[in-house]
Amino acid sequence: MVKKIFFTLLQFVLFLVLFFTGSFVWHPFHLQWMHKVTGNVDRYFVPDGLLLATGVLLAIVVIQAIRRKLCNTPWTILAFMAAVAIGYWYRFGVVHHDLSCIIRSTPIHG
Numbered sequence: 001m002v003k004k005i006f007f008t009l010l011q012f013v014l015f016l017v018l019f020f021t022g023s024f025v026w027h028p029f030h031l032q033w034m035h036k037v038t039g040n041v042d043r044y045f046v047p048d049g050l051l052l053a054t055g056v057l058l059a060i061v062v063i064q065a066i067r068r069k070l071c072n073t074p075w076t077i078l079a080f081m082a083a084v085a086i087g088y089w090y091r092f093g094v095v096h097h098d099l100s101c102i103i104r105s106t107p108i109h110g
Contacts, residue, residue, distance in 0.1 A: 008075040011060070015053045015083035022049025023093035032095075044095045053083065 022028070023046055031051075032044040057080045064073050087093070 004072065004075055007072070008079045011076055011079035012083050014056065015080050016087060018053040018056055019049040019083060019087040019092050022046075022052040023087070024049075028052070041096055046093045046095055049087070049093055050084065053080065 027046060027048045029048045029051060031047050033047065034042065034044055057076065060076050061073055064070055064076065
C-alpha cells in the first residue's frame with residue numbers, strides 16, 4: 001500500500017510539472033483559446049501542458065494494460081485528476097495580455 005501511495009505521489013508530481021511546463025515554459029503545439037476579454041485585457045488558455053499531461057497519462061495506462069497491472073490505473077487517474085485540479089486552481093495555462101501597454105507605447109503624431 002505504501003508503494004502505491006509513493007508511486008501515485010510521483011505520478012502526481014510528474015503530471016503537475018508537465019502541466020506547468022507546457023503551460024508557461026514550452027509550447028509544443030502552439031494552441032491558444034480565447035478565454036475571456038475584459039476591457040483592455042485579453043485572456044487566453046494555452047492547453048499545451050494539459051495535452052502533454054494527458055498524453056503521458058494515456059501512455060502510462062497503456063503500459064499498465066500491457067503489463068496487466070490494471071489495479072494501479074485508478075491510482076494513476078487519481079494522480080492525474082489531482083494534478084489537473086491543482087493546476088487549474090493555480091491557473092496553469094491562463095495567459096493575460098494587457099492591451100493598454102500596447103496602446104500607450106504607440107507614438108502620437110500630431
